Amino acid sequence: MxxxxxxxxxxxxxxxxxxxxxxxxxGYTMDRLEIRQIHPASIPGLVPMGLxxxxxxCSLLLILSAGAGNDQKSTAEQGSFKNLFxxxxxxxxxxxxxxxxxxxxxxxxxxxFVFSLYFxxxxxxxxxxxxxxxxxxxxxxxxxxxxxxxxxxxxxxxVRLP
Numbered sequence: 272m273x274x275x276x277x278x279x280x281x282x283x284x285x286x287x288x289x290x291x292x293x294x295x296x297x298g299y300t301m302d303r304l305e306i307r308q309i310h311p312a313s314i315p316g317l318v319p320m321g322l323x324x325x326x327x328x329c330s331l332l333l334i335l336s337a338g339a340g341n342d343q344k345s346t347a348e349q350g351s352f353k354n355l356f357x358x359x360x361x362x363x364x365x366x367x368x369x370x371x372x373x374x375x376x377x378x379x380x381x382x383x384f385v386f387s388l389y390f391x392x393x394x395x396x397x398x399x400x401x402x403x404x405x406x407x408x409x410x411x412x413x414x415x416x417x418x419x420x421x422x423x424x425x426x427x428x429x430v431r432l433p
Contacts, residue, residue: 277337277338278337280333280334280336280337281334281337281338283333284330284331284333284334284337285330285334287326287329287330287333288326288327288330288331288334290323290326291322291323291324291325291326291327291329291330292323292327293323294319294320294322294323294326295319295320295323295324295327296323297316297319297323298316298317298318298319298320298321298323299316299320300316301314301315301316301319302315302316303316318428354390357389358386361382361385361386361389364382365378365379365382369381369382370433371433374432374433375421375424375432375433376417376418376420376421376432377417379416379417379420379421380413380414380417380418381413383412383413383416383417384409384410384412384413387409387412387413388405388406388409391405391409392405
């Protein structure tokens with residue numbers, strides 16, 4: 272749609288910036304439930320405010336990086352639709368094929384491993400890095416982050432996971 276990927280990044284950054292501001296404001300204006308003596312660290316709007324602030328920071332970084340780019344065409348432009356399609360397939364496979372059919376930490380670990388390995392492998396093509404090292408590091412990355420995500424949901428957000 273856009274011939275210059277920097278234009279697409281700027282527009283995406285602006286849309287995400289507006290969404291982040293809306294989330295921050297919406298979370299701030301949410302009921303505090305003081306009448307129920309809820310601790311300020313557990314107010315309902317805390318997570319949307321945090322996510323909105325993070326989205327604002329990331330969108331500003333995207334806008335700034337789009338402005339700092341050079342005039343040459345992006346080398347990633349050629350494979351971006353293929354990578355988008357593969358990302359969608361992997362995410363749907365995770366949501367439909369893995370979640371609920373096995374423990375959350377295992378399903379998430381498998382998803383992170385496959386997703387990271389695919390994109391590390393395609394980014395690494397043409398370079399002479401050892402394949403076993405890449406697979407081992409990706410497996411370690413997946414194990415650490417799936418465990419951390421599981422712990423965050425169980426103890427941080429107090430969400431029971433399957």
